[in-house]
Amino acid sequence: MWLVFAVGSVIAWSFALVMDSILVKNYEKDPFVLMWVQSCVSIVFLSIAAFFVPFETAWLPWLILTSLIAYCGDIILFAAMDRMDASVINITWAFLAIFLSAVGFIFFGESWTTLQTVAVVCILGGVGFLSYWHHHVTYFALFLLVAIAALFTPSNAVVKAALDSGEVLITVVFWQLCAREVFSFVFPWTMPSFRRRIKALPAKVDALFYWIAFLVIVAYFLGMYLMAEAFKSGSISLVSVVGNIQPFVVLFMAWCVWKLFPRYAAKELLDGQSVFVKLTCFSIVFSGLALLAFS
DSSP states (O other), X not given: OHHHHHHHHXXXXXXXXXXXXXXXXXXXXXXXXXXXHHHHHHHHHHHHHTTTSOOOOTTHHHHHHHHHHHHHHHHHHHHXXXXXXXXXXXXXXXXXXXXXXXXXXXXXXXXXXXXXXXXXXXXXXXXXXXHHXXXXXXXXXXXXXXXXHHHHHHHHHHHHHHHHTTOOHHHHHHHHHHHHHHHHHHGGGGSHHHHHHHHHGGGTOOHHHHHHHHHHHHHHHHHHHHHHHHHHHSOHHHHHHHGGGHHHHHHHHHHHHHHHOGGGOOSOOOSHHHHHHHHHHHHHHHHHHHHHHHO
């Protein structure tokens, strides 16, 4: 069952990433301002959820701390969206899988079967092929993606540890989201330059901008919940490896947006060479995912 939840979280986060790429390309490039707008939606949802979620958890300090670390990763992620294709950004999850596999071995006593090893080699090999042959992936871009993965690792690890210790899943997800979104809302107001940009935003955007921001948050929250469910029933290393199908889900979604709404297309190179390389990688990665399903 963990695989279903893991794939579901990938689909939700892929949708959120494509929508974010549309916002960055067509509306607002400042990650602090963009995340502030989305936090306004998040805080409304979290305020409603607070009436139904039990607050008690022994992991509260760690959930807050690692969520703030992940917030730094989000800032770099939004900055990267202005510099590279939406699907290529998802090479991040290959590096995240490596980091979390190490965490799984060291802290959670996880082990691998031969079939799982072959599956991981297929998935990481496909992503590695994409990073090597895609002509828009520079060494600096790869450095940014490694940095994002490193900043996301503690948050994922703490969620797994909290759930393994018997914490309530919805409580863990709530506090992780609450820490990130409250900080996203408060921090920009402490800087005069960000305050000016926030006040100037309504004159730069239309109603569609706010609708897309709303959909991003719905998809992001759903992805967080499904990922926590996957961690609850599966190993942290295998769940993280499944995240490597995300570049190809993003590619498909970006292509759909480009065909249906070319004016608002996400940042995604869709020429013959790029599509061929990405689809070749997809077949390799999909083979690995199939092996995981039968392992």
